[in-house]
Structures are given as C-alpha cells and as structure tokens.
Amino acid sequence: MDLKIQYNCNNINWDLVSEILKKGEMAYFSGEVHKKAFENSHTVVFVFHEDKLIGFGRAISDGVYQAVIYDVAVLPEYHGKGIGKEIVNNIIKCIPTCNFILYASPGKEAFYEKLNFKKMKTAMGLFINAEKVRDKGITE
Ligand SMILES: CC(C)(COP(=O)(O)OP(=O)(O)OC[C@H]1O[C@@H](n2cnc3c(N)ncnc32)[C@H](O)[C@@H]1OP(=O)(O)O)[C@@H](O)C(=O)NCCC(=O)NCCS
Structure with missing residues (x-):
C-alpha cells in the first residue's frame, strides 16, 4: 500500500481526527481541541493513503x-495492515533517546506488548473525569 507519513500539522482536517478517534472508541473532542493538542505536542505522525487521512499518533515530550x-488510532477499515505499528515506531524514531510511557485502551495492551512495551507496576494517574476513567477500566 502506498502510504504517506507526515510529521507536522500542516493541512490536517481536524474534524476527521475527531471522527477517527470516535470510531476507535477513544476520547474525542471538537476538531479545534485536537488541533491544539497535536500542535502542542513534541512529535506528531499522520498517515495518509491516497491523500486520505487514515491514522495518527502523537507524543508529548x-x-x-x-x-x-x-491518540494512536487507525481508521477501522485499515486495521491489521501494520499501520498502527508504523505510527508508534515512527514516533519512537523521532525521539530515540526517550523512555516512552502510555496507557492503553483496555483490550489494546497486546498491541503495545508486540512493540515491546511492558506493563508498568507503579503507574499512577490523576484524571479530570476520574469516574469515567475508572468505569472504562483504566484505573482501579
Ligand atoms: C490499536 C490500533 C491502533 C492498532 O492498529 P493496527 O493498524 O490495526 O495494528 P497493526 O496492524 O499495526 O498491528 C501490529 C501488531 O499488533 C497486533 N494487534 C493489533 N491490534 C491488536 C489488538 N487489539 N490486540 C492484540 N494484538 C493486536 C497485530 O496483530 C500485529 O501483530 P503482528 O505484528 O504479529 O502481525 C487500532 O486497532 C485502532 O486504531 N484501534 C482503535 C483506537 C485504539 O484503541 N487505539 C489505541 C489506544 S491505546
């Protein structure tokens, strides 16, 4: 598949970012909010197939x-083609001296384990919407 990888926020359709996160059952906001989050991130990776945005991820660092x-997400119709892996590996390549942490959506841990991430024993989180995060199975 002919994929294009972009490492900046130029000409991104932010409403589509919101839509892809929604389809992935991830937290999503208005396009404007995602624009701010990605623009304020150290590293961003967007993947396009034939000029169509099909996936992305970002790192604050x-x-x-x-x-x-x-915010690692791939359009459902493109799952299982190595695109998620490509996104995470490209983020890592941009800041190769870093340690990386993340919290996986429940059920997605194995995806990160395949990329050599390990479960963390002492991870602690303080969340704005603590109850929702607990109900999703992310905190105890
Ligand atoms: C999780 C997600 C990003 C994976 O993207 P993808 O492009 O389908 O994954 P890839 O094709 O790159 O998979 C890479 C490897 O992980 C495995 N994998 C992918 N999703 C997996 C899952 N949910 N559980 C276990 N293994 C998984 C693949 O089988 C593949 O294994 P292989 O290297 O042995 O062939 C994608 O399913 C997605 O966007 N989901 C919705 C949003 C989401 O949950 N994001 C993660 C939030 S933490």
Missing part, C-alpha cells in the same frame, strides 16, 4: 529523555 504517547 521533553525531546530528550521522557515521552508520553497519546
């Missing part, structure tokens, strides 16, 4: 030793 990955 100091650029040197710590990074957190968020």
Whole structure:
C-alpha cells in the first residue's frame, strides 16, 4: 500500500481526527481541541493513503529523555495492515533517546506488548473525569 507519513500539522482536517478517534472508541473532542493538542505536542505522525487521512499518533515530550504517547488510532477499515505499528515506531524514531510511557485502551495492551512495551507496576494517574476513567477500566 502506498502510504504517506507526515510529521507536522500542516493541512490536517481536524474534524476527521475527531471522527477517527470516535470510531476507535477513544476520547474525542471538537476538531479545534485536537488541533491544539497535536500542535502542542513534541512529535506528531499522520498517515495518509491516497491523500486520505487514515491514522495518527502523537507524543508529548521533553525531546530528550521522557515521552508520553497519546491518540494512536487507525481508521477501522485499515486495521491489521501494520499501520498502527508504523505510527508508534515512527514516533519512537523521532525521539530515540526517550523512555516512552502510555496507557492503553483496555483490550489494546497486546498491541503495545508486540512493540515491546511492558506493563508498568507503579503507574499512577490523576484524571479530570476520574469516574469515567475508572468505569472504562483504566484505573482501579
Ligand atoms: C490499536 C490500533 C491502533 C492498532 O492498529 P493496527 O493498524 O490495526 O495494528 P497493526 O496492524 O499495526 O498491528 C501490529 C501488531 O499488533 C497486533 N494487534 C493489533 N491490534 C491488536 C489488538 N487489539 N490486540 C492484540 N494484538 C493486536 C497485530 O496483530 C500485529 O501483530 P503482528 O505484528 O504479529 O502481525 C487500532 O486497532 C485502532 O486504531 N484501534 C482503535 C483506537 C485504539 O484503541 N487505539 C489505541 C489506544 S491505546
């Protein structure tokens, strides 16, 4: 498949970003909110197939030793083609000296395990919507 990878936020349809996150059952907001989040991130990766946005991910980071990955999502019709893996690996390649952490959506842990991520024993989170996050199975 002829894929194009983009490492900046130029000409992104932010409403589509919101739509893809929604389809992936991830937290989603208005396009404007995602624009701000991606533009304020250290590293962004967008994947296009024939000029159509089909997936993305981002990392917030100091650029040197710590990074957190968020919003990794691929359009459902493109799942299982190695695109999610490509997104995460490309984020890592952009800031290769960093440690990476993330919290997986429940059920998606195995995807990250295949990319060599390990479960963290002492992860702690403080969330705005604590109850919702607990109900989703992310916190105890
Ligand atoms: C999770 C997601 C990004 C994976 O993207 P994808 O392009 O389908 O995954 P890939 O094809 O790159 O898969 C890479 C490997 O992980 C495996 N994998 C993918 N999804 C998996 C899952 N849910 N459970 C277990 N393994 C999974 C694949 O079988 C593949 O294994 P292989 O290398 O041995 O062939 C995609 O399913 C998605 O967008 N889901 C909705 C949003 C979401 O949940 N994002 C993650 C939030 S933490």
